[in-house]
Amino acid sequence: MTASLEPRIAAYIAERMPQARDVAVAGLTRISGGASRETYRFVLSWTEGGQARERKLILRRDPPASLIDTERRIEFEAYRAFHGSAVPAPEMLWLEEGDGPLDHPFFIAAEIAGFQASPALLWAAPYIATHERLAERKWTILGEIAKADPVALGLDKVMEPIAPEDCWKRELGYWEGVLDSDEAEPLPIIRAAIRWLRANPPPPAQKVGVVHGDYRTGNFLFDTEGEIHGVLDWEMSHLGDPLEDLGWSLQPVWSFGRELAGGLVPDDRAVAIWEKASGLKADPAALKWWTLFNCVKGQAIWISSARAFIDGGNTEPIMVYPPWALQNAQDRAALKVMGRL
Amino acid sequence: MKPDVPHVLGEMAQLLVRNADPSVHPADRASALGLTAALLGFAAQAWDGTAHNLVQENKAIRKVLGETGADEDLRLTVLSAENARLRQALIELHEKVEGQDPAKEAEIWAELVASTERRTVLGAPV
Numbered sequence: 009m010t011a012s013l014e015p016r017i018a019a020y021i022a023e024r025m026p027q028a029r030d031v032a033v034a035g036l037t038r039i040s041g042g043a044s045r046e047t048y049r050f051v052l053s054w055t056e057g058g059q060a061r062e063r064k065l066i067l068r069r070d071p072p073a074s075l076i077d078t079e080r081r082i083e084f085e086a087y088r089a090f091h092g093s094a095v096p097a098p099e100m101l102w103l104e105e106g107d108g109p110l111d112h113p114f115f116i117a118a119e120i121a122g123f124q125a126s127p128a129l130l131w132a133a134p135y136i137a138t139h140e141r142l143a144e145r146k147w148t149i150l151g152e153i154a155k156a157d158p159v160a161l162g163l164d165k166v167m168e169p170i171a172p173e174d175c176w177k178r179e180l181g182y183w184e185g186v187l188d189s190d191e192a193e194p195l196p197i198i199r200a201a202i203r204w205l206r207a208n209p210p211p212p213a214q215k216v217g218v219v220h221g222d223y224r225t226g227n228f229l230f231d232t233e234g235e236i237h238g239v240l241d242w243e244m245s246h247l248g249d250p251l252e253d254l255g256w257s258l259q260p261v262w263s264f265g266r267e268l269a270g271g272l273v274p275d276d277r278a279v280a281i282w283e284k285a286s287g288l289k290a291d292p293a294a295l296k297w298w299t300l301f302n303c304v305k306g307q308a309i310w311i312s313s314a315r316a317f318i319d320g321g322n323t324e325p326i327m328v329y330p331p332w333a334l335q336n337a338q339d340r341a342a343l344k345v346m347g348r349l
Numbered sequence: 350m351k352p353d354v355p356h357v358l359g360e361m362a363q364l365l366v367r368n369a370d371p372s373v374h375p376a377d378r379a380s381a382l383g384l385t386a387a388l389l390g391f392a393a394q395a396w397d398g399t400a401h402n403l404v405q406e407n408k409a410i411r412k413v414l415g416e417t418g419a420d421e422d423l424r425l426t427v428l429s430a431e432n433a434r435l436r437q438a439l440i441e442l443h444e445k446v447e448g449q450d451p452a453k454e455a456e457i458w459a460e461l462v463a464s465t466e467r468r469t470v471l472g473a474p475v
Contacts, residue, residue: 037376192351193429194436197461200443265474314351323360325384332350332391336468340475343465348458 013110014050017067020109021052021116024102028054036067045080045243046071049119064121066098069114071322081105082166084115086218086242089161094152096120096238120238123229127264130225130271134232141234143273144281146225149236150257151285154217154250163218167247172212175249180205180301186308190315197339198307201300201346210297213249214288221245223253224262225270254282254290255298260341261306261334296345303342310335350468353429354392354399361385394470402467403428410435413453413460414442 014033022031036050045068053062070080081103090097099118106113129135130142158164170178184202187195221244229238256262257270258278264271269278279290314331316322343349364385368378404420407428411418414435420428439457446453 036374038374038380193433194440196436196440196443196457197465199440200461203444203447260475263474265472311351317352317360318356323364325361325364325381325388328352328357328388329384331352332388333470333473335351336465336470337473337475339461339468340465340473343462344475349462349465 013048013067016110017050017116018052020104021102022054025054028056030055045069064119065101066117066119067110067114068117069110070112071324080113080115080243082245083243085163085166086220086245087117089163089218090153090156090239093156095149095156096236097242098238098240120229123231123237125226125229125240127226127271130230131264131266135230138230138232138234139272142230142236143270143278145234145236146228146270146272147257147278147281148285149228149239150220150223150253151282151287153220153223153239153253154215154282154286154288156218158216158218158247161218164247167218167245170216170247172214172216172249175213175216175252176205176210176297176301179248179252180304183301183305183308186312187304190308190312192311192314192318195307195311195339197342198304201304201342204346205297205301205304208297210249210251210294211291213251215250216247217250219246219248219250219252221253221256223257225264225272226262249298250286250288251290251294251298252301254279255295255300256302256305258295258299259302259306260344261303261337300342300345303338303345306341307335307338310338350391350395353425354395355425357388358392361388391470399425400428403432406464406467407431407435409460409463410439413456414438 014036017036018031018033021033022028025031031052031054034051034053036048039047039049048067048069050065050067051062052065053060055061068080084100084103087097088100091099098120101116101118103115104110104113124135130139135142158167180202187198187202220239220242222241223239227239227241228236229240230236258275262270269275272278279295282288283290310331313327314335317327340349364381367373368381400423403425404423407420410432416435420431422428439460443454443457446457
């Protein structure tokens with residue numbers, strides 16, 4: 009199925025590079041793990057000014073039904089806003105919102121090649137020696153995202169505005185709605201967590217900033233020195249309380265069983281790095297709220313993946329893996345944050 | 350586990366047939382088979398214990414709810430449907446006693462913790 013895509017991608021790009029001749033796509037390979045978009049890498053070759061050229065690119069295409077329902081334009085613009093900043097992000101090239109060229113909407117970006125994203129690599133040499141440095145970079149970059157001005161970045165034009173006091177209500181309401189519509193069985197732990205969240209709301213956001221929405225170990229490209237070269241998976245980015253991202257990065261499912269933030273360092277170390285970089289404060293009670301909220305959000309994502317499979321919208325195995333592997337762990341994470349485990 | 354194991358195994362069987370076609374790109378085949386193998390591992394873990402765990406859980410929740418009765422039909426679909434009914438009743442009871450009946454609340458929390466222990470899968474991060 010990937011082979012038949014190559015000439016269609018080449019034709020699409022050729023129309024957008026009128027100066028190029030002999031545009032061709034080769035080596036199209038699907039990158040496993042993407043449940044919200046189909047992700048492929050390929051090599052684009054062309055001739056320009058008599059010279060042969062090549063570039064490694066990434067194609068992100070919507071599947072028939074996805075783990076996360078998102079607006080691809082927002083994702084595209086978020087990448088574009090941060091490219092070239094203190095937040096490393098790949099260069100975006102083309103966004104296609106129609107179904108015509110490749111059956112589903114997609115975008116094409118430059119590949120940041122030569123680095124790793126898989127968390128599984130981090131627990132052995134040579135990466136295990138880099139955890140302190142990697143954590144410093146991880147939460148410093150998250151602090152830079154929190155510090156960024158959405159208006160200066162132009163993201164206020166594509167992302168829904170929100171008042172500081174409404175951030176928590178909108179996010180909790182949205183993800184509770186996903187659970188209401190998608191759950192395949194009653195979820196007593198998550199429903200108890202939602203009741204606690206509603207009874208104990210956080211203070212208004214210190215600022216309304218850009219929230220990445222899925223900032224965790226596994227969603228950035230790292231090297232053997234603990235440097236981060238690209239922050240990926242911006243499909244859930246939105247305007248909101250920066251503590252939301254910090255809470256997602258600390259939620260226990262992303263400890264990978266190591267009892268450390270992101271599997272890397274103790275929680276208080278991660279928070280200290282983030283506070284220094286962002287210039288914001290992580291009030292412990294507010295951070296607990298956002299960490300528990302992110303347990304609810306995580307469960308809603310795993311549940312909606314199961315729903316897409318159950319309803320037949322997408323019966324790929326990637327839709328089953330998150331609920332089977334993580335649903336119970338997510339319940340246990342919520343118990344842990346609530347002090348019940 | 351949701352989706353239900355028989356549904357997933359049926360879809361995986363079809364996927365394996367599709368991947369037997371030599372025209373499937375090796376990268377697509379590798380991705381599909383790797384994930385399928387992982388799912389078969391989860392299904393294998395669940396196979397022996399699912400009915401037992403559902404019966405135990407249904408019994409434990411009935412006790413918290415003050416209900417009598419037992420599971421007579423041991424088909425997984427029947428046990429799961431009863432489990433869903435009981436867990437929904439547990440949610441309603443939990444909401445009712447919160448802040449009102451600390452002893453009952455503690456009993457409910459203990460059962461919720463126990464439910465996650467029954468459902469633990471190997472390699473889970475929490």
